Amino acid sequence: METLLAFVIGGLYAAGLYMMVRRSIVRMVFGLALLGNAANLLIFTMGRLVRGRPPLIPEGAIAPSAPYADPLTQAMILTAIVIGFGIQAFALVLIKRVYETVGDDDVDEMRITDSLEHK
Amino acid sequence: MTNILLFPLLIPLVTAIASLLTWNRRRLQRLISVCGAGALFTAAILLLATVRRDGIQVIQVGNWPAPFGITLVADLFSAMMVAVAGLIGLSVVIYSLESADIEHESFGYHPLLHILLLGVCGSFVTGDLFNLYVWFEVMLIASFVLLALGGHREQMEGAIKYVALNLIASTFLLSAIGILYGVAGTLNMADLARYLQGAPHTGLMTVLAMLFLIAFGIKSALFPLFFWLPASYHTPPAAVSAIFAGLLTKVGVYSLIRVFTLLFVRDIAFTHGLILLIAGLTMVTGVLGAVAQNEFRRVLSFHIISQVGYMILGLGLFTKAALAGSVFYIIHHIIVKTNLFLVSGVVRRLRGTLDLSRLGGLYRSAPALSLLFLIPALSLAGLPPLSGFWAKLALVRSALVAESYPIAVTALLVGLLTLLSMTKIWGKAFWGESPEADVGESELSALSRLSLYLPMIILALVTVGIGCLAEPLYAMSLQAAEQLLNPAGYIDAVLGRTP
Numbered sequence: 001m002e003t004l005l006a007f008v009i010g011g012l013y014a015a016g017l018y019m020m021v022r023r024s025i026v027r028m029v030f031g032l033a034l035l036g037n038a039a040n041l042l043i044f045t046m047g048r049l050v051r052g053r054p055p056l057i058p059e060g061a062i063a064p065s066a067p068y069a070d071p072l073t074q075a076m077i078l079t080a081i082v083i084g085f086g087i088q089a090f091a092l093v094l095i096k097r098v099y100e101t102v103g104d105d106d107v108d109e110m111r112i113t114d115s116l117e118h119k
Numbered sequence: 120m121t122n123i124l125l126f127p128l129l130i131p132l133v134t135a136i137a138s139l140l141t142w143n144r145r146r147l148q149r150l151i152s153v154c155g156a157g158a159l160f161t162a163a164i165l166l167l168a169t170v171r172r173d174g175i176q177v178i179q180v181g182n183w184p185a186p187f188g189i190t191l192v193a194d195l196f197s198a199m200m201v202a203v204a205g206l207i208g209l210s211v212v213i214y215s216l217e218s219a220d221i222e223h224e225s226f227g228y229h230p231l232l233h234i235l236l237l238g239v240c241g242s243f244v245t246g247d248l249f250n251l252y253v254w255f256e257v258m259l260i261a262s263f264v265l266l267a268l269g270g271h272r273e274q275m276e277g278a279i280k281y282v283a284l285n286l287i288a289s290t291f292l293l294s295a296i297g298i299l300y301g302v303a304g305t306l307n308m309a310d311l312a313r314y315l316q317g318a319p320h321t322g323l324m325t326v327l328a329m330l331f332l333i334a335f336g337i338k339s340a341l342f343p344l345f346f347w348l349p350a351s352y353h354t355p356p357a358a359v360s361a362i363f364a365g366l367l368t369k370v371g372v373y374s375l376i377r378v379f380t381l382l383f384v385r386d387i388a389f390t391h392g393l394i395l396l397i398a399g400l401t402m403v404t405g406v407l408g409a410v411a412q413n414e415f416r417r418v419l420s421f422h423i424i425s426q427v428g429y430m431i432l433g434l435g436l437f438t439k440a441a442l443a444g445s446v447f448y449i450i451h452h453i454i455v456k457t458n459l460f461l462v463s464g465v466v467r468r469l470r471g472t473l474d475l476s477r478l479g480g481l482y483r484s485a486p487a488l489s490l491l492f493l494i495p496a497l498s499l500a501g502l503p504p505l506s507g508f509w510a511k512l513a514l515v516r517s518a519l520v521a522e523s524y525p526i527a528v529t530a531l532l533v534g535l536l537t538l539l540s541m542t543k544i545w546g547k548a549f550w551g552e553s554p555e556a557d558v559g560e561s562e563l564s565a566l567s568r569l570s571l572y573l574p575m576i577i578l579a580l581v582t583v584g585i586g587c588l589a590e591p592l593y594a595m596s597l598q599a600a601e602q603l604l605n606p607a608g609y610i611d612a613v614l615g616r617t618p
Contacts, residue, residue, distance in 0.1 A: 020283065025279060035286075035287070036290060036293075038290075039293040039297065040293075042297045042298070043293070043296075043297035046298060046300055046301030047300075047301070072300075073297070073300065079249075080252075083253070087256070087260065087286060087289075090263060090282075091282060094263070094278060094279065097270060098275045098278070098279055101270060101275045102275060110280075112272065113277045113280070113351065113353075113354060114349070114350050
């Protein structure tokens with residue numbers, strides 16, 4: 001299972017980075033979403049993958065009996081998903097506004113901030 | 120008072136909420152904003168005084184014992200950063216009273232400013248890596264909106280670059296945090312430090328160190344990851360770019376220093392050697408980029424990059440004197456850089472442009488403003504007796520003591536080129552004749568003068584004050600550096616004394 005997830009995560013990172021280096025800002029936002037999901041799955045895998053064993057501490061013990069999946073990573077992903085959702089929502093509005101002001105979704109057309117000539 | 124550590128977080132939060140609630144009542148909102156910023160500054164100074172008197176302050180949020188809960192911790196370095204953030208916040212809020220137009224204020228300018236301050240202060244006082252990520256995001260989302268607010272074409276293009284590259288940095292940070300948790304099973308920084316001291320040093324640790332270096336390196340605009348900064352910092356209104364220039368990259372630098380003094384200290388020859396190399400390259404590329412520019416704020420933006428190089432130079436050398444130099448440099452730089460951007464805002468108000476080839480004759484028409492530019496500009500270049508001189512002196516001397524002669528020479532040469540850039544602005548904008556025969560100079564009312572000039576005067580006085588009385592701040596920086604180099608005190612303060 002870990003091996004499979006490793007490939008999935010690697011694929012997501014690769015796809016996300018590929019989308020981000022495209023010239024279209026729409027693809028860039030999709031790339032961001034993929035990268036965010038890749039990072040979340042990475043954290044998820046880091047908490048170990050164990051099925052059907054809730055991390056409950058038996059009476060009298062001080063730690064759950066191994067093997068168990070770490071619930072803290074899942075809580076962290078929850079935070080990261082919420083933050084990622086907010087950021088992606090913002091990014092979508094931003095690219096819409098950029099498209100309206102620039103009139104193009106090609107990043108190569110957005111060079112007035114970097115060129116030496118200016119108004 | 121034991122809860123003093125919470126105030127730098129609560130005050131901006133409450134101010135942001137209160138100013139949101141007074142959305143439609145502009146004057147009340149401004150009053151709340153100024154009071155909130157003033158209260159934050161007061162609380163930050165109190166925190167600094169408490170940390171100086173009683174040592175490291177720690178709060179376990181919700182009373183969960185470390186390392187299980189979220190820890191807030193302020194050592195001297197954190198407290199100094201919070202104090203200077205409070206000063207910058209107050210200055211920028213006062214300046215915005217005049218400079219922010221109704222278009223900005225009615226779209227939530229004041230709440231966003233305080234949320235930005237909340238994120239900055241949160242990053243400085245947190246003792247938990249995941250919490251640091253959350254504060255970074257709080258800061259980022261506020262900065263995204265502040266940057267794009269107004270919606271000019273330039274701003275939109277700058278915002279796309281800024282947002283994309285900063286979100287990549289966040290993904291790197293999140294991935295690094297995830298892997299580190301998988302390795303160590305904790306994200307409390309003190310607990311991590313203790314774990315990493317005893318753990319075998321494997322290749323994975325170096326990989327992690329590099330992931331953190333990239334993540335924080337993008338945020339702090341290190342070579343070769345700085346491209347978002349000169350593309351975006353000159354686009355928003357002056358007050359916004361002033362607070363960005365003062366605080367945002369410095370949060371990245373703070374995190375770098377924190378992580379590379381507390382966690383990744385096992386393979387110093389490699390990690391800190393690399394940081395030293397990057398520091399040199401950052402200084403040189405930043406200053407050379409500035410030479411090519413011909414717009415007031417673009418020149419200043421490239422200088423931020425070059426100055427960040429100085430700040431991590433001390434981290435790369437990794438001696439007590441060098442780290443003290445870094446801390447001193449950060450404090451000096453935040454004050455000076457914010458002031459320069461504030462000056463650029465007034466220049467734009469007076470002349471309607473920041474293009475150096477169209478400016479000129481400001482020395483004749485606005486002598487006070489010229490003086491207010493000259494003080495931070497010369498301080499930035501490192502001329503005695505201003506604060507930048509002592510900061511550069513401390514760093515160069517520690518480089519010579521550590522026998523890193525190439526970096527010392529680089530630092531001195533870059534200082535010279537900085538002076539060249541500053542004289543370029545001075546010569547073209549202030550001294551030279553204006554190319555346009557009749558310059559329509561806007562008049563400022565007495566009240567708007569007060570709002571614009573007061574923050575600049577205060578910051579300039581602080582610069583001169585640090586310059587003339589460098590000893591107390593340097594002593595404090597030395598103490599902060601000592602705490603950074605001996606993490607045992609930090610670890611004990613967070614986790615309690617251990618058997």
